[in-house]
Amino acid sequence: MAKPAYTKETQAQVTPASALQELMDGNARFLKQSPAERSLIEQVEQTAQGQFPIATVLCCIDSRIPVEIVFDQGVGDIFTARIAGNFVNDDILGSMEFASKLAGARVIMVLGHTSCGAVKGACDHAELGLLTQMLDKIMPAVNAVKTPEGTDRSSKNAAFVNEVAEVNVRHTVAAITERSSVLRDMVDAGELMVVGAMYDVASGKVSLVE
Secondary structure, three states, rough: OOOOOHHHHHHHHHOOHHHHHHHHHHHHHHOOOOOOEEEEEEHHHOOOOOOOOEEEEOOOOOOOOHHHOOOOOOOEEEEEEEOOOOOOOOOHHHHHHHHHOOOOEEEEEEEEOOOOHHHHHHHHOOOOOHHHHHOOOOOHHHHHOOOOOOOOOOOHHHHHHHHHHHHHHHHHHHHHHHHHHHHHHHHHHHOOOEEEEEEOOOOOOOOEOO
C-alpha cells in the first residue's frame, strides 16, 4: 500500500523523537535501496489543500545531497532549507519558526557533510565577490578547531575539513535556540527537537552529531 502524505491528524501523532527516528529510518532505507512504497503524484493531490510536514532539514546546497531522497521522504513530508555551509541567518530562522510553530514540524536537523566545498573555502580564506562575506559565517568553526603546530589547516587536509564541518554543525544547532526565542520556547516545552548530523558523501550515511 502506498504511503500517504501526512495529514493534520497523523502529524499530531508525531513526537520530536519519532520524527527524528523517521528521518534516520528513511536514511537506512535509502542505504538498503529499499524505499517506502509511495505514489508521489497521489501525494501531490493529497497535499494540494495543505501541508503537514514532520521535520525541517537545514542542509548545504551541495548537489550530492538530495535531502528528500537520502531520507526517503515524499511530497509534503519535510521542509528543506539550503545554504552553502548550512549556517543560519535571520531569514532561515524565520522560515524555521514558520515551519515549526505554524506548520507543526517536530524536529529541526542541521545537516553538514564531508568534503564540504564551503568549509574548504573558509579553511583556505577564499575571496570571491559575495562569497567572501558568506564564508566569514563559517570562520568561527575553523578557528574553534585546534590542531598541533605545523598541521595543514587548508582544504588539502580532509580530516581537518571534516572536523570543521562537524563543529560548524554544532555551532549552528546552538545558534538556532540562542537566536530564536520562538524555537527555544518550543524546545523547552518538549514540542521541538533541534539536532545536528553529518552526511558522508562517500557512503550516503547520515550520522547524528552528539
